[in-house]
Amino acid sequence: MSNPTTRNLVIGGAAGQGLGSAGHLLARHLVRLGHQVLVTQSYQSRIRGGHNSIALRVSQRTLSAPQERIDLLLALDQETIALHAGDLAPEGRILAAGSPSLPDELRSRTLRVPISDLGGxxxxxFILLGVAASCLGLEASALASAAQAALQKRPELAQKAAGAVRAAQAWANEQAGVRDGMGSVRLPAGTEQGQTRRVLMSGNQAIALGAISAGIRFCAFYPMTPATSVNQTLVSLSERCGLVVEQAEDEIAAINMAIGASFAGAPALVATSGGGFALMTEGVSLAAMTETPLVVVVAQRPGPATGLPTRTEQADLEFVLHAGHGEFPRAVFAPGSVEACFHLTRRACLLAEQSQGPVFVLTDQFLADAHRAIEPFATEALPELRPGSGVPEGAHPAGSFTAAPPSAPPAETAPGDYRRHAFSGTGVSPRRLPGGGPELVVTDSDEHTEAGHLTEDLTVRRQMVAKRLRKERGLRERIVPPERYGDARPELLLVGWGSTRGAILEATDRLRAAGRPTGALLFAQVWPLEPESFADALSAAAAVIAIEGNATGQLARLIRRETGCEIVRRLQRFDGLPITRDYILRALGAEQARSGATKEKP
Amino acid sequence: MNASGDRRDPEVRLEDFGDFETAWCPGCGNFGILAAVKRALVELQIAPHQLLFVSGIGQAAKSPHYLRANLFNGLHGRALPVATGAKLANPELVVLVQSGDGCSYGEGGNHFLAAIRRNIDLTLLAHDNRVYGLTKGQASPTSPRQMQTKAQPGGPTSEAFDPLAVAVTMHASFVARGFAGRQAHLAGLIAAAVRHRGFALVDILQPCVSYNRIHTHRWYEERCYELDGSHDPTDRDAARARIESNQERIPLGILYRNERPVLRERFPALQSGPLVGRSVDRAALAEIVAGF
Known part of the structure; x- marks a missing residue:
């Protein structure tokens, strides 16, 4: 049963028919009207090259994940009907451009829209959008005005689009099928919003804004789907926010430029996907060795190699965890929502500065591209970076790299004595910036002395390894513990990480509503792991299942490595599509059916 | 080069750059280059803390450890991108990249081309001894076909790379060649390169006493000549003619230069000074967030 106030619209058509712009126009309009909206690609499994689709899930309540069943299908071409009609809800309706041939069972549920009469x-x-507005019960002129405003840079098109929306809406209002047959589609009025109205934002946009709010000043990139929109958002805001964003000749150059900028005092970020990150791995090691703060955003897509460039996967956890030769500490965040993309990227930026090394944000195509209505971030009071002068107090609730190190960092007696890599109890050395004063800042990718000069002194080598590894303690003090949801002693505990959060939350709700005590354990930070922060949840559950968007259960394996606790049951998806609530429920249902006669093992 | 060179107080002296023990073979060309670098910096009156050296990996890349300055000694081939990022972060730093022919033209070849195209305002001192010294004698991108090595017993399988011809063809904004054996002349070239606004390449010929038996000090002395007033460095065709002419006559000096916009001018964010030390404009950010 779908929640009666939730509607799922899918717009499908050929690439180049402008369904993305139409979908986002409608989504933004609905957000302005007070609706909660989640915009994703539509994730039906029958996908064909050249066919595009976009899904708008609309509700009065907060939405965490897309749904598969379709309430209103806008078919810009015949193929859309063939591909998506199977997902139509029992009361679902189709708006079809022109007069496509239809199977009998769909005829009564389809409204054929005479495109040539309404603008061509x-x-x-835009014509289908106008008809949809009428079916949804939206006010006639508002969407037309919104279309005009959205296209203001192309006045001629804006005029035509607004006209088409208006004409189509007027036509639809006259159709008996729309007046009487759209009860299952009509939206209730949007909810009142406070003074701060909601905004529509994607995960990648939130990452870029989080980085800017934390004080990131430099980004170098080589374009790669699905990370590009992080870089693109930074480019579009660079003048206004005082950033330098440079397209590099390759990912190797990108990460080295970012390290150079960070070394010189401009907090820096790189964003890429698996293949690009593979080229960056030597740079990750360099950031660790030179103790240069660096934020690396990895937006996963299915691999190996070029894989499925526009699909999603969670198969680079182990790669990111181990990327870079040699041993050094790191932290890896895995946001599970648009909001978390903002806040965890901020946290990654501050942590990179505090720990003077690489920190990762691991996202994926699904979260990167999904747009969701969110409350705008309160940006006034957020701490920001100041390289060379420490991280502000209160940036993190617990622990501090700077608090009372066992042996205080040595004070410089003269400028020439400044030692960039001075030994300290926390492993973090006082930071100066080159050109910032008389001190000379020296660092080396070779093993080096405290002063930063290359050395083959093997005693220094041992001390430097230990120094760098001491930073892990500070990283552990700042762990974001996994989120617990639902029943504390459940019959079934769903374990996941990163972008599957929304689907797992909604699946948990469904299972609990059906009377099955269910809990969820959701990791927003996948490294370091502190077993004390979640081991009790695993042992309190009668059964545990790990839900991951990969084929080998990478988080489950990591948990086993760190806790000895093996999660035997796995739900793994690796066909390039995101894990949805329905996918989880179907898989659990099938599992239950299979084990109907046999005894269930935890 | 930039404004920091104007700070002339107190006077910068040769001793300010220190005197260090090195890991180089006796007779290595790097000694002459190191001395020339120091002389140039004294001539320019740039103090150690105003300088940032960036180097890669190789015997040449160790050079900046042997003088006092800020230093980022990074990965093999990657000195130019690190230097580019640092210069964009803080254009007030005087940035010099120091690495060998393998680092600059082999592993870092793509970055070399990109740096020319960007016209990033820094100086590349490419120590060109036409052989890999650190890894004990393999062919480098500038080794000629007839040079037999342990790894290339029949000589390199590829033709030699000509960095100067490539740089001039790509309109690099400053292209010079020096010789480690002519310190005073080299120091003058380095000073001119640092003064130049834009990407400045100084390809420095140097003997490798251990692994290059062809291009000895004497070999260079017999062939090198210094360009005089008869060469117009703004004439690109003349520069090409000099570079591509008889290999038995090797021109030293500023072969080519032009004035064109430098990379930082293309970033509005840098019009108001370095990126270092800025604060987030929270009002603007709130407005941006609300506009999504």
């Missing part, structure tokens, strides 16, 4: 083929996307 080039405006098909």
């Amino acid at each position: 083929k080039p405006l098909t996307n």
Whole structure:
């Protein structure tokens, strides 16, 4: 049973028919009207090259994940009907451009829209949008005005689009099928919003804004789907926010530029996907060795190699965890929502500065591209970076790299005595910036002395390894513990990480509503892991299942390595599509059916 | 080069750059280059803390450890991107990249081309001894075909790379060649390169006493000549003619230069000074967030 106030609209058509722009126009309009909206690609499994689709899930309550069943399908072409009609809800409706041939069972549920009478083929996307507005019960002129405003940079098109929306809406209002047959589609009024109205934002946009709010000043990138929109958002805000964003000749150059900028005092970030990150791994090791703060965003897509460039996967956890030769500490965040993309990227930026090394944000195509209505971030009071002058108090609730190290960092007696890599109890050395004063800042990718000069003194080598590894303690003090949801002593505990959070939350709700005590354990930080922060949850559950978007259960394996606790049951998806609530429920249902006669093992 | 060179108080002296023990073979060309670098910096009156050296890996890349300055000694081939990032972060730093032919033209070849195209305002001192010294004698990108090595007993399988011809063809904004054996002349070239606004390449010929038996000090002395007033460095065709002419006559000096916009001018964010030390404009950020 779908929640009666939740509607799922899917717009499908050929690439180049403008369904993305139409979908985002409608989504933004609905957010302005007070609706909660989640915009994703539509994730039906029958996907064909050249066919595009976009899904808008609309509700009065907060949405965590997309749904598969379709309430209203906007078919810009015949193929859309063939591909998506199977997912139509029992009361679902189709708005079809022109007069496609239809199977009998769909005829009564389809409204054929005479495109040529309402503005012509080039405006098909806007015409269907106008009809949809009418079916949803939206006010006639508002969407047309929104279309005009959204296209203001192309006045001629804006005029035509607004006209098409208006004409289509007027036509639809006259259709008996719309007046009487759209009860299952009509939206209730949007909820009142406070003074701060909601905004529509993607995970990648939130990452870029989180980075800017933390004080990131430099980004170098080589374009790679699905990370590009992080870099693109930074580019579009660079003038206003005082950033330098440079497209590099390759990912190797990108990470080395970022390290150079960070070394010189401009907090820096790189964002890429698996293949690009593979090229960056030597740079990760360099950031660790030179103790240069660096934030690396890895937006996962299915591999190996080029894989499925526009699909999603969670298969680079182990790669990111181990990337870079040699031994050094790191932290890896895995946001599970648009909001978490903002806050955890901020946290990564501050932590990179505090620990003077690489910190990762691990996202994926699904979260990167999904747009969701969110409360705008309160940006006034957020701490920001000041390289060379420490991280502000209160940046993190617990622990501090700077608090009372066992042996205080040595004070410089003269400028020439400054030692960039001075030994300290925390492993973190006082930071100066080159050109910032008379001190000379020297560092080396070779093993080096406290002063930063290359050395083959093997005693120094041992001390430097220990120094760098001491930072892990500070990283552990700042862990974001996994989120617990649902029943504390459940019959079934769903374990996941990163972008599957929304689907797991909604699946947990469904199972609990059906009377099955269910809990969820959701990791927003996948390294370091502190067993004390979650081992009790694993042992309190009668059964545990690890839900991951990969084929080998990478988090489950990591948990086993760190705790000895093996999660035997796995739900793994690796066909390039995100794990959805329905996917989880189907898989659990099938599992239950299979084990109906046999005794269930935890 | 930039404003920091104007700070002339107190006077910068040769001793300010220190005197260090090195790991180089006796007679190595790097000694002459190191001395020339120091002389140039004294001539320019740039103090150690105003300088940032960036180097890669190789015997040449160790050079900046043997003088007093800020230093980022990074990965093999990657000195130019690190230097580019640092210069963009703080354009007030005088940035010099110091590495060998393998680092600059082999492993870092793509970055070399990109640096020319960007016209990033820094100086590349490429120690060009036409052989890999640190790894004990393999062919480098500038080794000629007839040079037999342990790894290339029949000579390198590829033709030699000509960094100067490539740089001039790509309109690099400053292209010079020096010789480690002519310290005073080399120091003058380095000073001119640092003064130049834009990407400045100084390809420095140097003997490798251990692994290059062809290009000895004497070999260079017999062939090198210094460009005089008859060469117009703004004439690109003349520069090409000099570079591509008879290999038995090797021109030293500023072969080519032009004035064109430097990379930092393309970033509005840098019009108001370095990126270092800025605060987040929270009002603007709140407005941006609300506009999504």
